[in-house]
Amino acid sequence: MILDCLGKRCPLPIIELAKALADESIGFKLTLLSxxxxxxxxxxxxxxxxxxxxxxSEANTFQITKLAK
Amino acid sequence: xxxxxxxxxxWPDPSKLGADSRSxxxxxxxxxxxxxSHLGMRSDEIHFLGETNLGFHLGINGLMxxxxxxxxSNIDRMEVFAVAAGHPSKMLDVDPNGQIDFSELNNxxxxxxxxxxxxxxxxxxxxxxxxxxxxxxxxxxTASGTRIKLxxxxxxxLWDSTSWAGPSGLGVFAVSKNANWSNPLPHLDGRVNPxxxxxxxxxxxxxxxxxxxADEKNLASxxxxxxxxxxxxxxxxxxxxxxxxxxxxxxxxxxxxxxNAEQLVTKLADKGYPVDSGSACSSVNMQPSHVLAALGVLxxxxxxxxIHHAITFEEVHAFLDILADTISELRSE
Numbered sequence: 463m464i465l466d467c468l469g470k471r472c473p474l475p476i477i478e479l480a481k482a483l484a485d486e487s488i489g490f491k492l493t494l495l496s497x498x499x500x501x502x503x504x505x506x507x508x509x510x511x512x513x514x515x516x517x518x519s520e521a522n523t524f525q526i527t528k529l530a531k
Numbered sequence: 532x533x534x535x536x537x538x539x540x541x542w543p544d545p546s547k548l549g550a551d552s553r554s555x556x557x558x559x560x561x562x563x564x565x566x567x568s569h570l571g572m573r574s575d576e577i578h579f580l581g582e583t584n585l586g587f588h589l590g591i592n593g594l595m596x597x598x599x600x601x602x603x604s605n606i607d608r609m610e611v612f613a614v615a616a617g618h619p620s621k622m623l624d625v626d627p628n629g630q631i632d633f634s635e636l637n638n639x640x641x642x643x644x645x646x647x648x649x650x651x652x653x654x655x656x657x658x659x660x661x662x663x664x665x666x667x668x669x670x671x672x673t674a675s676g677t678r679i680k681l682x683x684x685x686x687x688x689l690w691d692s693t694s695w696a697g698p699s700g701l702g703v704f705a706v707s708k709n710a711n712w713s714n715p716l717p718h719l720d721g722r723v724n725p726x727x728x729x730x731x732x733x734x735x736x737x738x739x740x741x742x743x744x745a746d747e748k749n750l751a752s753x754x755x756x757x758x759x760x761x762x763x764x765x766x767x768x769x770x771x772x773x774x775x776x777x778x779x780x781x782x783x784x785x786x787x788x789x790x791n792a793e794q795l796v797t798k799l800a801d802k803g804y805p806v807d808s809g810s811a812c813s814s815v816n817m818q819p820s821h822v823l824a825a826l827g828v829l830x831x832x833x834x835x836x837x838i839h840h841a842i843t844f845e846e847v848h849a850f851l852d853i854l855a856d857t858i859s860e861l862r863s864e
Contacts (some may be wrong), residue, residue: 471811471812471817472791472810472811472812472819472830472831473788473789473790473791473792473831473832476788476789476831477789480788480789498811499811499817499818499819500810500811500819500830500831502824503819503823503824503827503829503830504819504829504830504831506827507773507786507827507828507829507830508788508829510827511771511773511788511829512771512788
């Protein structure tokens, strides 16, 4: 699944990411596209705070894995 | 001395002849002595700046003769980054507590050192004990004010009058007699600052620092208690919150997931609470705070609190309840 948040400003990408993950089960993966300058630091902080995982595969592209309810 | 009276007695030029100018010169000297005694230096090491941030240029570039390397940290002020862009330089990283890793600092470097971070209150606990032969040490004391003593090996230092509740628009700049400093601005004489700063602001700021230092010890325990009250309230009552590491008790930076900082700051201002923010959506250049990013702290939904010395616990509790309500309102929108 690809969640396209290009052009959206913080905190929208992370709010939409949380909504997209809400009903999914542990282990669910998605690719988040975001060019907001706050997304890089904030996705790392979000993963730390919520217990999920994020990896930056290329510029503006983040691989998300749901690891926590 | 009340402010209108200060303006009445500070209009003459202290460098001219005549009785009025002589009394103005006396006021200037008294102010210089006041700052020297509170900031821990000789009065002839003190200079006043009408543009506080000019002190970053004077303080650092004045030490950069030859091909010296400038070393600074990734939570320094942007003004330091701007100066560093013109020199061979090395930016040091901080650990998650905001403490600088000095392992790459070498003998012969010029170090720009921030005693206290103005967004978070982080205080540098250890000044480098490795290289004891720095070519120069610029100290950014703009947020620490009178709270933290200068390191013994300082070369140049900068304070902001607002840090002791003095008037804004005045910087206090010092050049140590031991420093190998040369004026980086065009100059024909030995003056350190490019022009006279407002004598009225200098006198008002000297009065402010006097009363600040007199109250500082009495207020310290109250401000420390309010700081821990705010921190524990936020971590236990507001879910998905991220507190930046702190140090100086009057400063707190906190971020909240899924919250738009611009809306949060506006709503809090409407309810009578002016707070600052380090989030991208509330900044002029739409970039998140480089300090929060360097620390790995969430940058969205960020607010920066400065605890005013006259605030009461009742006011703090009222604010915290409003903060929690406003955040849950914004999250449910």
